[in-house]
Amino acid sequence: MVRNKVKLAFMENNTERRVSYRKRQKGFLTKARELNTLCDVELATLVNSPYHNELEVFPNHKAATGIFTKFIDLPEDKKSKNMKTHEKITTKRIEKIEKELEKVRKENKKME
């Protein structure tokens, strides 16, 4: 992502991975905070890594628990009110992801 591009794959070097983790974890939380504040959406994240003792939770333990609980308890049928619409959305999302995947693959090839 800088100086040299980094291939999107597990970083095998322990030291580098740890340093990268610390930096990226910080950036990730910043992005979460920005999205949350600017657009006022319900957002929670959870990171469990061997690099810190406690879990990294956003925005905080209580709020995250609330959001997660609501998600887990969500009955199956609530997840697709209208199957056709649901399928359409899913298809679109898959197309998007496939495009991104293709992009990433091309980028990775370039770097080799």
Next chain:
Amino acid sequence: MVRNKVKLAFMENNTERRVSYRKRQKGFLTKARELNTLCDVELATLVNSPYHNELEVFPNHKAATGIFTKFIDLPEDKKSKNMKTHEKITTKRIEKIEKELEKVRKENKKME
């Protein structure tokens, strides 16, 4: 964050907010994916917004449910200082094993 800086506050303009949301949501998921892949940590996110019908879940419904459940079920006493010490020991052990793993990997590469 570009052209003009944006104040870290709720965007009052509906259209701008929606556009910003779409862009930032995409960026946020990318960052989650990168952190997850590069550092191989247990990571889950959940975004519920009025801008899309479904919840945005990372990495997927099943994995997220698992991670969230584990988090919610975590008993209070697991957060005690004793536990932290224990976790520290575990972390150290993991570090040791990882170093060994790295060593082995290097040796394997040499042999290729």
Next chain:
DNA sequence: AACGCTATATTTAGCCC
């Protein structure tokens, strides 16, 4: 191991269609 620095890669606000 953790920090600070900086050169680049990446993200994204403001526009245009």
Next chain:
DNA sequence: CGGGCTAAATATAGCGT
């Protein structure tokens, strides 16, 4: 509205301490 473009802001890999 949703997609594409681009300039400017940010994030971060590699390196020195």
